[in-house]
Amino acid sequence: MVETVDVITPIVDDPFTFGAICAANSVSDVYAMGGTPLTALAILGFATCDFSSSTIRRLLKGAISKLDEAGTCLIGGHTIEDNEFKFGFAVSGVVEKDVILKVAGAKPGDILIITKKLGTGILTSAVKKNTVGRQSLKNVIDSMLMLNKTASKAAVSAGAHAATDVTGFGLLGHGMNIARSSKVDLIIENEKVPFMKKVKGLAANGAVPKGARNNLDYCNKNTSFAKTVTNGDMLALSDPQTSGGLLISLPPEGLKKYDRVAKKGNMPYWIIGEVEKGRGRIIVR
Helix, strand or coil, X not given: CEEEEEEECCCCCCHHHHXXXXXXXXXXXXXXXXXXXXXXXXXXXXXXXXXXXXXXXXXXXXXXXXXXXXXXXXXXXXXXXXXXXXXXXXXXXXCCCCCCCCCCCCCCCCEEEECCCECHHHHHHHHHCCCCCHHHHHHHHHHHHCCCHHHHHHHHHCCCCEEEECCCCHHHHHHHHHHHHHCEEEEECHHHCCECCCHHHHHHCCCCCHHHHHHHHHHHHHEEECCCCCHHHXXXXXXXXXXXXXXXXXXXXXXXXXXXXXXXXXXXXXXXXEEEECCCCEEEC
């Protein structure tokens, strides 16, 4: 059995879309372990005087549409009175013991794969502050709505050694979790990391959410940056993601099989580095 829970605050205005994003975000933890999500319990906090029943219905319809896509049944939930709107799910799933993916297990010689472009935190924050136009949200929303189902299946079939989904702690934070747990160093090639349009420019100008700076502060002491890596690059690599992709540590011999499964399911991926012997550090070059 795999049990997980995740609750987030609104990052888009449309209730249906936000509900779907919440569902994709919540089932992602099960996919990150190579599992299959089966059932979900909704957790909703809102001020009853501020939101109509029609808004809540649209929220739930959006969530159910994405849960249906994941083959997951919404079996109940709980609501609470809360001044700040928040929504998420407790998800139950299953995984085979001999293929379960953990953050511990990355081995020297592995290649590092990421399955979604980075930048959801920076772009959604920039739209809220009117730094960029709302049209910039389209690609962000499309990315957040994409399930990690195919990426998980590809990782398991290719014999991945470790995996995690990249969410609130950014690429550096979640990568460090793998490095520490596996007692290895992760080598990340800065120029190979995929970002959404405008993200690097915004980061270069310091237009990032507070979470990116907090993540960078936390990771700094255990991360080595090449001289060519700018402060903007560091912030972009630390950007907190919502419904981000998977970071996968894969043996090189499994790449062809991973590629076949990923292409069949139209799931993109990028090779961004490798694993070396070490002591739990991130090296960005």
